[in-house]
Amino acid sequence: MSNFISENFLLDSKPAETLYHDYAADQPIIDYHCHLPPGDLAADRKFENLTDIWLRGDHYKWRAMRTLGVDEKFITGEADDKTKFDKWAEAVPYTLRNPLHHWSHLELKRYFGIDKLLTPDTADEIYSRCTEMLQEPEFSARSLVTRMNVEVICTTDDPTDSLEHHRAIKQDGFEVKVLPGFRPDAAYNFSDPDTYNNYLQKLESASGISITNYDDLLEALFNRMDFFENHGCRLSDHGIKTLQGEPVGKKEIEKYFDTVRSGGDLSLRQQQSLRYAILLELGRRYAQKGWVQQFHLGALRNANSRMMEQLGPDSGFDSIGDYSQAESMVQFFDTLDKTKELPKTIIYNLNPADNAIFATMTGNYNDGTVRGKMQYGSAWWFLDQKDGMEEQMNVLSNMGILSCFVGMLTDSRSFLSYPRHEYFRRTLCNLVGADLANGQMPDDIEWTGKIISDICYQNANSYFEF
Structure with a gap:
């Protein structure tokens, strides 16, 4: 979509x-x-990956994930960056009517040209594409x-x-x-x-x-x-x-x-x-x-x-x-x-x-x-x-x-x-x-x-x- x-x-x-x-x-x-x-x-x-720039330190997203029952290890804990992003991708479709839903898709579009909704089905593609782009000087x-x-x-x-x-x-x-x-x-x-x-x-x-x-x-x-x-x-x-x-x-x-x-x-x-x-x-x-x-x-x-x-x-x-x-x-x-x-x-x-x-x-x-x-x-x-x-x-x-x-x-x-x-x-x-x-x-x-x-x-x- x-x-x-x-x-x-x-x-x-x-x-x-x-x-x-x-x-x-x-x-x-x-x-x-x-x-x-x-x-x-x-x-x-330069940021290592999309989690590094987008999720690390963002307590707005952390609160939403906790509310949706995500374990702390996938938020601020020991899970690897890709797994943390996948958990965020699972959470995003459930944030309808929260400003995070608007902001997240606005940010994906304005910075990375991503014109798809972030869901578990699109998570791998979006993470890979954005992480690759983050390695570029621009x-x-x-x-x-x-x-x-x-x-x-x-x-x-x-x-x-x-x-x-x-x-x-x-x-x-x-x-x-x-x-x-x-x-x-x-x-x-x-x-x-x-x-x-x-x-x-x-x-x-x-x-x-x-x-x-x-x-x-x-x-x-x-x-x-x-x-x-x-x-x-x-x-x-x-x-x-x-x-x-x-x-x-x-x-x-x-x-x-x-x-x-x-x-x-x-x-x-x-x-x-x-x-x-x-x-x-x-x-x-x-x-x-x-x-x-x-x-x-x-x-x-x-x-x-x-x-x-x-x-x-x-x-x-x-x-x-x-x-x-x-x-x-x-x-x-x-x-x-x-x-x-x-x-x-x-x-x-x-x-x-x-x-x-x-x-x-x-x-x-x-x-x-x-x-x-x-x-x-x-x-x-x-x-x-x-x-x-x-x-x-x-x-x-x-x-x-x-x-x-x-x-x-x-x-x-x-x-x-x-x-x-x-x-x-x-x-x-x-x-x-x-x-x-x-x-x-x-x-x-x-x-x-x-x-x-x-x-x-x-x-x-x-x-x-x-």
Whole structure:
């Protein structure tokens, strides 16, 4: 059976088709948040086989296979790569209505020209053909990126990272900008004092600053921000449950830090207050530098303690959390805004119940100084699918301004994920095209097309100033 990804896949009206093909399809990609390994780009990695590039590290596929009763040895375990792929091929026909079914066939078609459905009957042919193609120069890591018309990639990097791979990529003259993203989550994770103090040793080594007190910590982080900025960094990212934290005085904050630095435990409230203070100081420094700060809020991570111990984090055992978000966001953003130190900010929610909360939050702090200064970020993680994207954009349209939206990002570890931008663009054009088709928008395809092009590329290009 042939692949169902047609020229007008997801496009249900003539205006949608025009918007996508004439205004969206050919726009360059700015992937302003992803988890691609910069070392693979520096080495221009070649992948051994289709399992190596497609299944290894993809916890979306792992979750689906576990749900379908596939034993862990065929997912992350000792089975050989071909056997793991065969198990995935058995699973794919059962993923109907899950975005993995769309994404998998879109990726096979766009990268490898495979126009067949992946099933147990086609598995051998597809695996053999794709693995053979992966040995060719045009299927190296860099070539896969350039083929998708990617202009900028922002990776996710700890403050202690040497950024040696980013330097190597730039020195090679690679045509795609590969820039670091500042992700300081480890600097305010106080849940285990031993782990935290081991991290501070790495931060000391990277910054050259001895961290004996709270001010030293900030100085070390600011030092690393300067280092990242010198390597082209223009943004930060923070993956936390909430922005909750009780504001306390500087002396209390210093005591909390001294406690954890000496190996003592902090209460949850103390941890939150110390993290809150650090994030405020980071936010002020982001504003000085003109950086964008991003907050990915609401994930309930590592829910399966048994599998966490066996496989570690990022293995497919996370879910949506039901945390209270609104008041803590107001407290945090308003504190920075009072002194005009709120940087450009993107907030992402994982719980769909929070869609309207996040969309309306952005309007509180858009002050006319920057177009779309405060952004309601693209549908994220579990919401990164057709329905989730439509809901995010509908809420943003109704409670904010869709035309200011900076659009899609991959948030992926896979070099085969760039068709997700196509998926987003088709979904966007279908959503807007439906309004044109039913007369709910002015019949001005050129102006509407400009809005589409802006969301797909130009808004992000102007917002981040790479």
